[in-house]
Amino acid sequence: MEEKILLSHGSGGKQTNNLISDLFIRYFDNEIISEMNDSAQLMLSSNKIAFTTDSFVVNPIFFKGGDIGKLAVYGTVNDLAVSGAKPLYLSSAFIIEEGFSIEKLESIVKSMATAAKEAGVKIVAGDTKVVEKGGVDGVFINTSGIGTIYENTHIKVDNAKVDDVVIVNGTLGDHGAVIMCERNGIGIDGELLSDCAALNSLVDSILEVCPHIHVLRDATRGGVAAVLNEIADSSGVSIELEESSIPVREEVKGVCELLGLDPLYIANEGKICCFVPREYAEQVITQMKKHPLGSEAAIIGKVVESEAHKVYLKTIIGGKRIVDMPSGIQLPRIC
Amino acid sequence: MEEKILLSHGSGGKQTNNLISDLFIRYFDNEIISEMNDSAQLMLSSNKIAFTTDSFVVNPIFFKGGDIGKLAVYGTVNDLAVSGAKPLYLSSAFIIEEGFSIEKLESIVKSMATAAKEAGVKIVAGDTKVVEKGGVDGVFINTSGIGTIYENTHIKVDNAKVDDVVIVNGTLGDHGAVIMCERNGIGIDGELLSDCAALNSLVDSILEVCPHIHVLRDATRGGVAAVLNEIADSSGVSIELEESSIPVREEVKGVCELLGLDPLYIANEGKICCFVPREYAEQVITQMKKHPLGSEAAIIGKVVESEAHKVYLKTIIGGKRIVDMPSGIQLPRIC
Structure with missing residues (x-):
């Protein structure tokens, strides 16, 4: 028994x-x-x-x-x-x-x-x-x-500065997509896994090359959209994302299309949004890529001056739309 | 709405x-x-x-x-x-x-x-x-x-010594009895309230007169019985309680009789068991009684040498019985 x-x-x-x-x-x-x-x-x-x-x-x-x-x-x-x-x-x-x-x-x-x-x-x-x-x-x-x-770091949610570069350490939406598939009984081709991982060694390694990181946030509930909106709001800046640079797995894109979701709003459990001064961007990306949790790191956008304190997305077809703070029911019990 | x-x-x-x-x-x-x-x-x-x-x-x-x-x-x-x-x-x-x-x-x-x-x-x-x-x-x-x-204190669960005196700061079982009454729809005469309270200022005041306290435990889930058994077991000693010295409100005695419970096993949320060297007992009791949360403080027993590492109760009618570690379902969702 x-x-x-x-x-x-x-x-x-x-x-x-x-x-x-x-x-x-x-x-x-x-x-x-x-x-x-x-x-x-x-x-x-x-x-x-x-x-x-x-x-x-x-x-x-x-x-x-x-x-x-x-x-x-x-x-x-x-x-x-x-x-x-x-x-x-x-x-x-x-x-x-x-x-x-x-x-x-x-x-x-x-x-x-x-x-x-x-x-x-x-x-x-x-x-x-x-x-x-x-x-x-x-x-x-x-x-x-x-x-x-750590001494000599000043990482705060309200510390994003105009001209900072926004870096993520890999593909977005993996965790949320896996949970949605399991909950809705959706089978997908390929081996899509939750990205859940401990990010401390990755953070350590990028702090080594760039102690001047302005903001770091892990993009969990509400996805990158929620995190970036909070940062824009707290720091009094706007953020401009390049859709074409945002890394999303094909499987996740598929699940999103099926369920009518946007990868920017889906929870990750092993992804950080990292705001660094432009002059350190190259070093941080290079360092991230050396780490197993950063091999698909990418610059996805930048901080711009604007009264609006919004997050914008420059779409692949050349448009520009607001990525709003998520509202309403997203994905309950995602974490 | x-x-x-x-x-x-x-x-x-x-x-x-x-x-x-x-x-x-x-x-x-x-x-x-x-x-x-x-x-x-x-x-x-x-x-x-x-x-x-x-x-x-x-x-x-x-x-x-x-x-x-x-x-x-x-x-x-x-x-x-x-x-x-x-x-x-x-x-x-x-x-x-x-x-x-x-x-x-x-x-x-x-x-x-x-x-x-x-x-x-x-x-x-x-x-x-x-x-x-x-x-x-x-x-x-x-x-x-x-x-x-705090510096210079050595309060640990395995630090009870033979001849230590066991002190509680007031009546036992108040919290558990209140919860049981509410759950079972039992009305009682008088104003029985949960004893839930912050004990830090009381602890501070007794540490002032006796930094040499050996063990302190708050007697929550499982009541004084659970706490004392843990202490006896960890410290490798036995504990002898005097039933006649254990402070229990009349209302709590009544609830216990009605529901077939023993006040020693009922949760408290504002009571500590305090083990002090015999020579400090008087001072600690006096100090406790000055504090609003210790006005009914009492010496309820002492630590004795014994291979058994048990808790005994000397009953009012002169018998002696083992107060065992609580087992089975006590009072679920008491805290």
Whole structure:
């Protein structure tokens, strides 16, 4: 018989402790979480830190190229990395539906452990709640994260400057397209995978050649469109994109046509928008391309002066249209 | 018409941004969260920190003496405080059901803001996810927290020593009893309220007179029984409780009799178990009693040498029984 999560696994008693020891501590395996204190005790190398949180409710839990656990680790690692911080420590808090398969839970925890190792972070604090059947759909995970901020970087959402070049590290829309396909039962030719990845080593490598990066953002929910609109708005500038330069996989284009979606609005889980002074653009692109997560890096646009604080797209056929902030229901439970 | 949460409030676009500005940033109101970067940028006074996380799924969301928001702030503040840390910064991540009342959400956020102010912490990072109707029951909140660890304290779960005195700061089982009453529609005489409270100022005040506290734990899920069993087990000692000394309100005794529960196993949200060397017991009790959250403080037992690493209760009628680690379903969604 398949082992399942029971309400008692969340009661704070014997079964909770067993689940914590046999699963979480076993896989996350580090000296800090093993102490099982109410808080993780950490000694940082600096007292200038970045702190972030994200909950993950993706549906389906397992998808091509990843799962909710991987996403939960990478998502928080990336939020730290794009803040110019070195990701160090993560917490992980599970809300699990009564009756959820322990085998599936184990596979998620294992995946988190692998992702954390790969990203060079430790999962040091946790929490487990179990909710009665129907009170939550499967499993939701929150990760919060801490990193130390690099000296001499000034990466901020309101720091985009006129003439900055906008660079992305690869094709757009892969994650969202995969989730949409799985949810709608769409089979596609080729091996389209979620792009979910830890971006901290890529960020490190570009900061090496260009500490003067003005803005970095990972383009998750709402896609590149949401991120660029936020940057334009906060920085008081406009952004002009070249449609012909935007890298999008053929498979993703196909899915978008089928579902009536725009790749600019689709979630990515391993893509950054990077604003750099024009004179560093070449160096940053070259450096990105050396990295496995940047081989398809491209300059997709530039920052221009304008009162409007808008994002424009110069289309392939020579037109120009506004790329507005996404509005209404996009793709629920994409991450 | 009552305003309700829509899926678009969680899409990362316009509606998400409006919700963040109009609700979260408005109430949490501090210069760090207002920056709206991917991570909060914090400058700490020390690089020795405590880091903790907790998800809150309490049902009902509003109860006598508190609500899920208050609980979410105090719970994480308390986890930091009992680790010998000064709570400083919190994150708050909401998972909200489509159709949830915005008025109720506002009241929860307001309550969190008040609780944070009272506890002297800032809510600096956040996340909002919206899940389709039926995908989550109402609203769940995760808070993670950071604090700086006080110098010269050595508070650890495995640090209980033979002859330590076990002190609690007041009556046991209030929170759990309130939740049970609300859930079962039990009306009780008198004004029984959840004890949910921020314990950091109480902890500060006792550390002032006794930096040599060996163990501190807040007795939440699983009650005092779970906490003491964990301490006995980790520290390799046994604990002997005096039933006659354990403070329990008459109303809570009544609820327990009605529902067949034991106050030692019921969740508290404003109670700590404090292990101090015998010679400091008097001072700690006196200091606690001066504090509004410690007026009913009591010595409930002591640490004894024993191979068994168990918790015993010397009953009022002169017997002695084992207080075992809670097992099975206790009280789901108590916090």
